[in-house]
Amino acid sequence: MSIGNSPEDDRPSIGRVLQQARIAAGLTVEEVSTSTRVRIPIVHAIEEDDFSRCGGDVYARGHIRTLARAVGTEPEPLVTQYDAEHGGRPAPTPAAPLFEAERIRSEPRRPNWTAAMVAAIVAVVGFVGFTFFKGGDEPSTAGQVAEGPTSDKITPKPASSKPVDPKPAPSDSAIAAAPQDKVTVKLSASQGKSWISAKDHNGRSLFDGTLQQGETKTFQDKERVDLVLGDAGSIELFVNGKKVEDQFQPGQVERLSYTKGDPEVG
Numbered sequence: 001m002s003i004g005n006s007p008e009d010d011r012p013s014i015g016r017v018l019q020q021a022r023i024a025a026g027l028t029v030e031e032v033s034t035s036t037r038v039r040i041p042i043v044h045a046i047e048e049d050d051f052s053r054c055g056g057d058v059y060a061r062g063h064i065r066t067l068a069r070a071v072g073t074e075p076e077p078l079v080t081q082y083d084a085e086h087g088g089r090p091a092p093t094p095a096a097p098l099f100e101a102e103r104i105r106s107e108p109r110r111p112n113w114t115a116a117m118v119a120a121i122v123a124v125v126g127f128v129g130f131t132f133f134k135g136g137d138e139p140s141t142a143g144q145v146a147e148g149p150t151s152d153k154i155t156p157k158p159a160s161s162k163p164v165d166p167k168p169a170p171s172d173s174a175i176a177a178a179p180q181d182k183v184t185v186k187l188s189a190s191q192g193k194s195w196i197s198a199k200d201h202n203g204r205s206l207f208d209g210t211l212q213q214g215e216t217k218t219f220q221d222k223e224r225v226d227l228v229l230g231d232a233g234s235i236e237l238f239v240n241g242k243k244v245e246d247q248f249q250p251g252q253v254e255r256l257s258y259t260k261g262d263p264e265v266g
Helices: 014-024 029-036 040-047 057-071 075-085 095-109 113-137 141-147 172-176
Strands: 183-188 194-199 205-211 216-221 224-229 236-239 254-259
Touching: 014 040, 014 057, 014 075, 029 040, 029 057, 040 057, 057 075, 183 194, 183 224, 183 254, 194 216, 205 216, 216 224
Parallel strands: none
Antiparallel strands: 183 216, 183 236, 194 205, 194 224, 224 254
């Protein structure tokens, strides 16, 4: 509801004063709203003496002060006029009740350390008592061992003095042996040197060169090993852990193939 000038008072209304001051300052409603952050509809309503959109007397007084400063007029006479037209300024709240309210409100936030400490002590005492009584109900194994008859005691057996048999040295067959799922070929140049060639089942070279007297070579493949011996008479041959007893002549060239299982010339 718009409030006009009182018949008993020739003073212009609050809204009229603010509007005239704004116009005299050369400001628009939009510019006043931007500088004061008071929304444009509220500025229009106050200039029309409609304070219902302010949200209450406190906000209305604040808007009046803000707008008055923005347009360059004295705010306090306008605030006094507003109080006179709207039932007067409310009495200030006594300091003591505010202090009491604040004090009472802050007390529940304090942690109750005393109660926490008492609860912790009770928990510790209860745990110790439970452990003590539980331990008293169980039979003492140490006491039974100490008080039992001497004949029940377990006498440790003396360590055996039997010497441990040394592991036998691996034989040539054991060295040349291989897993059953592979073929293993061992060549030893015991009688002299010999040129040899060894390939796997895919034809890839495993070795191609001279085996000097006293040297040994071992080859392994999952399917087959193909050999070429330049001087078969100088070579001792082991296949899958067994010695091949073929009598090769000195200077004899041999082409051999071996697979898994017993030695079988391919």
